[in-house]
Amino acid sequence: xxxxxxxGPQNLxxxxxxxxxxxxxxxxxxxxxxxxxxxxxxxxxxYWMGITAFKPNNELLSxxxxxFWIHAPTLAHVKKLLFxxxxxxxxxxxxxxxxxxxxxxxxxxxxxxxxxxxxxxxxAKHVGLGIFLAYLVPPSILFIPLAxxxxxxxxxxxxxxxxxxxxxxxxPFCTWLLMGYFRSIxxxxxxxxxxxxxxxWQILTKIILPLAVPGLISxxxxxxxxxxxxxxxxxxFVSSSEVKTIPVGVVTELVEGDVYHxxxxxxxxxxxxxxxxxxxxxxxxxxxxxxxxSVKE
Amino acid sequence: MRANGKSTMLEKLQNSRNALGLIFMxxxxxxxxxxxxxxxxxxxxxxxxxxxVGRSGVWIGLENYEFLWNDSVTRxxxxxxxxxTAVASIVKFFLGLWLAILLNRNLRFKTFFRAVILLPYIVxxxxxxxxxxxxxxAQFSVISWVLTRLGLIDRYIDFLGEPWNARFxxxxxxxxxxxxxVAITLLAGLQTIxxxxxxxxxxxxxxxxQQFRHVTLPLLTPIIAVVMxxxxxxxxTDFQLIYVITRGGPLNATHxxxxxxxxxxISGGAxxxxxxxxxAMVPFLLAAIMFSYFGLQRRAWQQGGSDK
Numbered sequence: 001x002x003x004x005x006x007x008g009p010q011n012l013x014x015x016x017x018x019x020x021x022x023x024x025x026x027x028x029x030x031x032x033x034x035x036x037x038x039x040x041x042x043x044x045x046x047y048w049m050g051i052t053a054f055k056p057n058n059e060l061l062s063x064x065x066x067x068f069w070i071h072a073p074t075l076a077h078v079k080k081l082l083f084x085x086x087x088x089x090x091x092x093x094x095x096x097x098x099x100x101x102x103x104x105x106x107x108x109x110x111x112x113x114x115x116x117x118x119x120x121x122x123x124a125k126h127v128g129l130g131i132f133l134a135y136l137v138p139p140s141i142l143f144i145p146l147a148x149x150x151x152x153x154x155x156x157x158x159x160x161x162x163x164x165x166x167x168x169x170x171x172p173f174c175t176w177l178l179m180g181y182f183r184s185i186x187x188x189x190x191x192x193x194x195x196x197x198x199x200x201w202q203i204l205t206k207i208i209l210p211l212a213v214p215g216l217i218s219x220x221x222x223x224x225x226x227x228x229x230x231x232x233x234x235x236x237f238v239s240s241s242e243v244k245t246i247p248v249g250v251v252t253e254l255v256e257g258d259v260y261h262x263x264x265x266x267x268x269x270x271x272x273x274x275x276x277x278x279x280x281x282x283x284x285x286x287x288x289x290x291x292x293x294s295v296k297e
Numbered sequence: 298m299r300a301n302g303k304s305t306m307l308e309k310l311q312n313s314r315n316a317l318g319l320i321f322m323x324x325x326x327x328x329x330x331x332x333x334x335x336x337x338x339x340x341x342x343x344x345x346x347x348x349x350v351g352r353s354g355v356w357i358g359l360e361n362y363e364f365l366w367n368d369s370v371t372r373x374x375x376x377x378x379x380x381x382t383a384v385a386s387i388v389k390f391f392l393g394l395w396l397a398i399l400l401n402r403n404l405r406f407k408t409f410f411r412a413v414i415l416l417p418y419i420v421x422x423x424x425x426x427x428x429x430x431x432x433x434x435a436q437f438s439v440i441s442w443v444l445t446r447l448g449l450i451d452r453y454i455d456f457l458g459e460p461w462n463a464r465f466x467x468x469x470x471x472x473x474x475x476x477x478x479v480a481i482t483l484l485a486g487l488q489t490i491x492x493x494x495x496x497x498x499x500x501x502x503x504x505x506x507q508q509f510r511h512v513t514l515p516l517l518t519p520i521i522a523v524v525m526x527x528x529x530x531x532x533x534t535d536f537q538l539i540y541v542i543t544r545g546g547p548l549n550a551t552h553x554x555x556x557x558x559x560x561x562x563i564s565g566g567a568x569x570x571x572x573x574x575x576x577a578m579v580p581f582l583l584a585a586i587m588f589s590y591f592g593l594q595r596r597a598w599q600q601g602g603s604d605k
Binding site for chain 2: 027031034035038039041042043045046048049052060061063067068107108109111112114115116119120121122124127133134136137138139140141142143144145146147148149164165167168171172175200225228229231232235236246247248250251260262265266268269272273276277280281284287288291292
């Protein structure tokens with residue numbers, strides 16, 4: 001037996017597929033080193049955002065010295081951002097638009113998904129397919145005619161323009177995701193409730209929704225980040241500074257001519273990214289399941 | 298009598314299902330019809346008109362498309378879009394697959410890695426694009442700084458000032474943003490593959506490459522098809538990155554169909570022409586969706602299920 005285990009290369013080849021038998025140095029080179037490079041590249045822009053936001057201008061615009069560190073940190077850029085620009089207003093707009101459109105879309109999607117998946121009205125299958133196709137319509141082919149619609153409805157340059165158009169990508173996504181969750185809830189539960197005399201409304205609110213809470217959180221988190229990050233509609237449908245959202249405000253208003261205020265630009269980018277990153281950090285699992293679920297279905 | 302009563306009750310149930318279904322569908326349906334279906338139709342119509350901002354146009358047939366076909370900027374934008382989509386998608390696929398395989402190993406802090414890696418995907422693209430814009434700055438780019446210090450270059454790279462540099466720089470930013478999505482979704486696919494396949498193939502003497510080629514890849518193909526369809530779809534219609542980093546410059550070298558349609562329709566006011574550019578993207582998207590559809594079908598068929 002001992003001779004077999006020391007049989008050398010032959011034996012090694014046989015077991016190389018079992019990762020737990022791999023030697024540590026080998027794993028260091030084949031797994032941890034590439035992973036570290038990936039991690040570095042994926043996270044470096046955020047580090048750069050953070051460090052630029054607190055770096056004084058003379059350090060930013062100098063090729064001497066170590067650019068990876070701040071020698072004399074400053075809050076000047078943040079101060080400029082908060083007091084000399086409409087940044088706080090943009091932040092507020094982004095919050096209002098994201099929260100309202102997320103909840104509205106979630107509510108509409110719960111009903112739609114329940115109707116398609118559980119009421120099975122005639123034509124439900126086709127409606128489900130239609131929802132999936134709607135999910136595939138990218139905003140960048142829709143924004144021109146949508147701008148015309150928004151204008152006709154007199155919504156141009158208002159928050160309503162965004163609150164009402166964001167559901168065009170939120171509802172298909174949330175409905176599609178919730179359909180998957182509702183499908184996993186056993187029919188028997190509903191049948192029992194029906195026999196006990198529950199109405200459809202009671203079944204929805206007392207049985208289905210409590211069981212679908214993880215799905216609701218996934219859909220909600222995902223919808224919130226999608227609307228927080230939305231750019232092209234907000235860029236097209238809004239033109240006054242006081243109605244802009246953060247991504248649009250930072251891109252269109254913090255850039256003045258040829259002089260780039262990199263410090264405040266990066267501070268704006270950083271604070272605009274932090275809320276989603278913060279929420280995401282609490283709901284990573286829900287977010288991932290939402291993302292993979294929407295693709296896998 | 299009894300049978301009769303039963304059938305009317307069934308009918309009632311059926312009726313109430315339909316009625317209730319209609320009521321439940323109403324909010325979503327109204328929003329989608331007004332803000333999605335109608336604009337899609339309107340966009341198609343606008344593409345055949347000479348509409349300008351503030352002036353509804355008249356039907357001019359295929360004139361917009363004829364003009365665009367002979368317009369060198371549009372042709373360049375089409376080339377750019379195809380190039381951007383092809384290169385970025387291929388790179389995203391290989392890096393994403395590699396990252397997914399790395400993350401699928403027995404690692405310490407696996408959940409932490411997975412969470413952190415998704416960050417580029419969840420933060421607002423417009424904002425991370427600004428960070429890239431700063432990283433690509435012609436005078437103060439930290440990338441150039443490092444390369445000069447390493448002695449690899451002696452002049453700062455003009456990342457965004459030269460057409461091919463600008464193309465590859467924007468592609469790099471797109472890959473940075475897209476790799477996490479591909480990696481995490483493929484990782485979810487990898488985790489559904491039973492370890493017993495690997496054990497069995499190891500016993501049969503398969504090398505790691507053979508295991509990858511004959512176990513991992515075939516079992517992963519359906520999800521790869523879907524993920525890549527989404528990736529292609531979103532890369533092809535990309536707008537934010539280009540708009541923020543280059544605005545289509547230099548010399549229209551990075552203009553994509555989406556940014557060009559924005560420039561023509563919103564900045565330039567030529568709604569009809571812009572709409573025609575958008576509509577011209579649809580055939581490509583349909584091709585991607587068909588690809589996804591057959592990918593999904595194959596998945597159902599492989600798992601022994603019937604087609605949905």
